[in-house]
Amino acid sequence: MKETVSSVAIKKEWDIVGARQAGRQLSQELGFGSVDQARIATAISELARNIYLYAKEGEITFEELYDLPKVGLKIVAKDKGPGINDLSAVMQDGYSTSGGLGAGLPGVKRLMDEFDLVSDGEGTKVTTIKWARL
Amino acid sequence: MRVPILKLHNYLLVSIQIELDDQTAMQFQEDLLSKIHETGATGVVIDLTSVEVVDSFIAKVFGDVVSMADLMGAKVVFTGIQPAVSMTLIELGIYLKEVPTALDLEQGIIKLRQELEEK
Numbered sequence: 001m002k003e004t005v006s007s008v009a010i011k012k013e014w015d016i017v018g019a020r021q022a023g024r025q026l027s028q029e030l031g032f033g034s035v036d037q038a039r040i041a042t043a044i045s046e047l048a049r050n051i052y053l054y055a056k057e058g059e060i061t062f063e064e065l066y067d068l069p070k071v072g073l074k075i076v077a078k079d080k081g082p083g084i085n086d087l088s089a090v091m092q093d094g095y096s097t098s099g100g101l102g103a104g105l106p107g108v109k110r111l112m113d114e115f116d117l118v119s120d121g122e123g124t125k126v127t128t129i130k131w132a133r134l
Numbered sequence: 135m136r137v138p139i140l141k142l143h144n145y146l147l148v149s150i151q152i153e154l155d156d157q158t159a160m161q162f163q164e165d166l167l168s169k170i171h172e173t174g175a176t177g178v179v180i181d182l183t184s185v186e187v188v189d190s191f192i193a194k195v196f197g198d199v200v201s202m203a204d205l206m207g208a209k210v211v212f213t214g215i216q217p218a219v220s221m222t223l224i225e226l227g228i229y230l231k232e233v234p235t236a237l238d239l240e241q242g243i244i245k246l247r248q249e250l251e252e253k
Contacts, residue, residue: 013155013156013157014155014157016155016156017153017154017155020187020189021153024186024187034218035217035218035221035222037186037218038186038187038216038218038219038221038222039218039221039222039225041186041187042187042188042189042222042226045187045189045191046189046190046226049156049189049190049191093227094227104190106227107190107225107226107227107228110225110226110227111222111225111226
């Protein structure tokens with residue numbers, strides 16, 4: 001099982017675009033179809049924006065997963081921000097503390113195949129995976 | 135980076151062909167409203183054929199621009215939303231029910247004409 005890891009730092013607003021472009025490129029190389037590429041890019045955009053909005057800075061890490069015949073893209077969004085107070089509230093559609101649409105995290109969960117959220121006073125870590133069948 | 139806004143009779147035509155970051159999207163919102171004010175345009179078509187990613191922020195900006203233009207008296211129609219973008223938005227939970235859409239630029243102009251004549 002071969003694994004490749006890369007990452008994009010999120011510090012300024014433009015990094016949101018940089019992260020989703022990097023993720024889209026990777027997903028294309030891994031053989032994801034165009035709809036999955038859009039799902040992955042959109043999910044990354046939501047995760048990167050959360051980092052930028054709530055924690056100011058953090059990092060998105062990409063990991064290629066090979067579990068043949070499946071290949072996958074694992075995306076980890078990590079920050080050292082204030083953490084999420086009410087974990088069950090942020091997973092509800094329409095919940096937002098920033099005046100947004102509140103589609104972020106529950107939306108990401110629907111776009112991806114696997115989703116895990118850990119948050120405490122030390123920061124927040126969202127781990128999510130999309131699988132492609134080749 | 136700015137999104138070009140073209141005037142055609144009493145319509146404004148926009149084709150978004152760049153990767154939209156938050157700031158560009160906000161700038162576009164402001165530019166479009168100024169252009170409506172400046173030209174007295176009654177209809178706007180925004181074509182998204184080349185747009186590959188619409189996340190919740192961009193979707194909110196698009197929804198807002200429809201309401202804002204409406205307050206000023208102009209109708210906005212979005213056209214050319216790609217299948218992948220449409221699927222992704224619905225899965226995200228964003229329905230954009232208040233946003234008028236049409237398949238392509240041609241249908242968009244027809245829709246605008248119909249809506250404006252009804253008034």
